[in-house]
Structures are given as structure tokens and as C-alpha cells.
Amino acid sequence: MSRPDEHAEIRAQLAQLVAGGLDADAEARIGRHTATCPSCAAELECWQLITGGLRRLRTPQPSPALFERARAVAAAQLTVQAEQRQNRMMLVPLIVFSWVVTVAGWPVFRFATGGLLSLLDIHFRQIWLLFAVFSALTWLAGGSAAVLLSLRRPHERRLA
Amino acid sequence: MTGSIAFVWEERLGIDAAVQQLRRGDPDALATLMARYQNRIYRYLLRLVRQPADADDLFQQTWLRVAEKIRSFDTSRNFDAWLFTLARNLAFDHLRRVRPRSLDEPVGDSPEDTMVSRLASGDPGPFELLLATERASRLAGALENLPVTYREVLTLRFEEEMKLEEIALVLAAPLSTVKSRLRRSLEQLREMLEADDAGEVRA
Numbered sequence: 001m002s003r004p005d006e007h008a009e010i011r012a013q014l015a016q017l018v019a020g021g022l023d024a025d026a027e028a029r030i031g032r033h034t035a036t037c038p039s040c041a042a043e044l045e046c047w048q049l050i051t052g053g054l055r056r057l058r059t060p061q062p063s064p065a066l067f068e069r070a071r072a073v074a075a076a077q078l079t080v081q082a083e084q085r086q087n088r089m090m091l092v093p094l095i096v097f098s099w100v101v102t103v104a105g106w107p108v109f110r111f112a113t114g115g116l117l118s119l120l121d122i123h124f125r126q127i128w129l130l131f132a133v134f135s136a137l138t139w140l141a142g143g144s145a146a147v148l149l150s151l152r153r154p155h156e157r158r159l160a
Numbered sequence: 161m162t163g164s165i166a167f168v169w170e171e172r173l174g175i176d177a178a179v180q181q182l183r184r185g186d187p188d189a190l191a192t193l194m195a196r197y198q199n200r201i202y203r204y205l206l207r208l209v210r211q212p213a214d215a216d217d218l219f220q221q222t223w224l225r226v227a228e229k230i231r232s233f234d235t236s237r238n239f240d241a242w243l244f245t246l247a248r249n250l251a252f253d254h255l256r257r258v259r260p261r262s263l264d265e266p267v268g269d270s271p272e273d274t275m276v277s278r279l280a281s282g283d284p285g286p287f288e289l290l291l292a293t294e295r296a297s298r299l300a301g302a303l304e305n306l307p308v309t310y311r312e313v314l315t316l317r318f319e320e321e322m323k324l325e326e327i328a329l330v331l332a333a334p335l336s337t338v339k340s341r342l343r344r345s346l347e348q349l350r351e352m353l354e355a356d357d358a359g360e361v362r363a
Contacts, residue, residue, distance in 0.1 A: 016343045046350070073223070077308070078185050079187075159326050
């Protein structure tokens with residue numbers, strides 16, 4: 001014999017039951033109750049009708065044209081990103097190469113015009129070191145700006 | 161039983177492989193994933209925004225976003241949840257932008273339009289067909305008039321057949337919130353259906 005308030009307790013949990021949100025003990029308790037209580041069993045059936053109906057709703061489908069359009073846009077994006085990655089990968093060795101050429105150019109010129117001893121001059125070495133650091137910073141700043149701009153462009157396109 | 165588990169497992173492996181290929185920039189993998197998820201993502205978006213034109217636009221944006229973000233996807237995570245989260249963020253951004261009140265509807269007037277006709281079920285059998293279609297139309301109409309957060313959770317649970325834990329991932333909400341939201345959405349859906357019934361009886 002069920003307590004009168006047990007029906008209310010069980011019914012309050014039925015929506016949670018059909019949503020799969022109860023633990024095994026609670027499910028078993030409701031199962032035992034509905035096996036002997038036709039009115040709560042009917043109530044459970046109502047909930048199951050609703051969830052069954054939701055499961056059977058027809059699935060709307062995107063049109064083939066929409067699918068193709070979305071695929072083309074996304075594939076184009078993949079291509080753009082691959083190019084950007086490649087460009088960024090190329091940029092680093094190019095910057096290093098340019099910097100090496102710039103820094104090495106001066107002692108080569110000095111060696112060609114003044115001979116080996118001119119390279120050992122203390123003033124030349126100090127100035128050359130400063131120049132190397134300065135040019136490294138310049139190339140680094142330029143490279144960073146190029147990378148930042150390449151990252152910013154897709155972001156702006158998306159906002160547009 | 162074993163066959164269906166093997167099929168699900170194979171399908172899972174196929175998706176994982178396609179995700180890995182897509183991370184390497186393979187457009188064929190993109191097409192594979194799109195073919196696999198197109199109906200689910202489109203249905204989810206349509207349930208959220210209700211307007212087919214908006215859903216079309218968001219469908220395209222979702223796959224564009226997938227292409228942009230796939231390299232940042234952590235392959236140890238659930239791809240379904242990640243994909244639906246992308247779609248969800250776009251849809252909610254859209255709802256905030258286009259219809260600021262959409263997030264705390266309910267909508268009073270039922271538009272007698274496209275959605276219901278799109279959602280109506282097609283069970284076979286002449287008389288049953290009529291009844292089932294009628295029932296499904298009413299259910300679809302009631303679902304459409306629920307607040308977007310309720311529509312969303314019902315779609316994910318009963319149409320997408322997601323586990324509660326997966327829904328919690330998509331919503332970025334605790335499991336307890338998902339459970340209570342599901343319960344409230346079912347209760348409100350039932351109230352609407354019963355009110356509809358009562359209205360019909362009076363008429």
C-alpha cells in the first residue's frame with residue numbers, strides 16, 4: 001500500500017526519469033511504484049509519449065547547395081591558413097638570412113678594402129657589435145610586425 | 161548487439177581519423193566531417209534560431225569556424241561537444257545581436273510557418289499518419305514556443321541523443337544545471353501541450 005504523499009513524490013520525479021537524470025536506485029524505486037500504481041504508470045506514459053515524440057521529430061536537412069557553399073568557404077579558409085603557415089615558416093629563415101647578410105656585409109667590405117688587420121681594430125669591432133645588435137632588433141621588429149599583420153587580417157575579415 | 165557496438169566504434173575511429181587529417185589541413189577530411197554532422201548541426205541551429213535563413217547562415221559560419229579553429233582542438237577531448245559548442249556560441253551571438261529578447265522568451269504568438277511544416281513527422285499508415293502528423297505538428301509547435309535555453313537542452317537530449325555529461329560540456333554548465341533545466345523544459349513543454357489540448361476542447 002503506497003503512502004498518499006508517495007504518489008506526489010514519484011510524479012515529481014517522472015520528468016527527471018524520462019530525461020535520464022535519476023540514479024539507478026531512484027529509477028528502481030519508481031519502477032516498483034508504477035508496477036503497482038496504474039495512475040502513476042499512466043502519468044509516466046504521458047511523459048514517455050512526449051519524449052518519444054521529441055525523438056521522432058523529423059530532422060530538417062540543409063540543402064545540397066548550402067552544404068556545398070559551406071564546404072567551399074571552409075575549404076578556402078583551410079587553404080588560406082595553410083598559405084599563412086607556410087609564409088610564417090619561410091619568414092623566419094628569410095629574416096635570419098637577411099640579418100646575417102647585413103651584418104656580414106660590413107666586415108667583408110672592410111676586409112676587401114683594408115685587409116685582415118683592419119678587422120682587428122678595437123673601434124671597428126665595438127661599432128660592428130652595436131650595429132649587429134641594432135640591426136637584429138630592427139629585423140626582429142619588422143618580422144614581428146609582419147606576423148602580427150598576417151594574423152590580424154583574417155580577424156578583420158571575420159568582423160567584416 | 162556486438163555488431164552495433166562495432167559499428168559505433170568504427171564510426172568513432174573514422175571521425176577521429178578525419179579530425180586528425182583536418183588538423184593537417186586536408187579538405188577531404190572536412191567534407192567527410194561535414195557529411196557526417198551536417199544534419200545534426202543544422203537541426204540544432206534551426207531549433208535555436210528558428211528561422212531557416214539564419215540557420216543557413218550560421219551553418220556556413222560554423223564550418224568556417226571549424227576550419228579556423230581545428231588546429232587548436234585538443235584531440236583528447238570530445239569532438240561532438242567541441243563542434244556543438246562552436247555552433248552554440250555562434251547561434252547565441254546571433255540571437256543577442258539580432259533579437260536581444262530571444263534569450264529570455266517565451267514567445268506568445270505561434271507563427272504558422274515553415275518550422276512546423278519542416279518538423280512534422282512522417283509515420284506511415286493513412287489514419288495513423290494523419291494523427292501522428294497532427295501530434296508531431298503540435299509538439300513541434302510547442303517546442304518552438306519554448307525559451308531558447310529549453311529548446312536547446314531538449315534538442316541535445318532527445319534529438320541528438322547526447323548524454324547529460326556531453327550536454328554539460330556543450331553548455332559549459334554543471335551537470336545539476338543540465339538536469340534541472342531538462343526537467344523544467346519538459347514540464348513547460350507538457351504545460352503548453354495541455355493548454356493547447358484545453359484550447360482545442362473549448363473550441
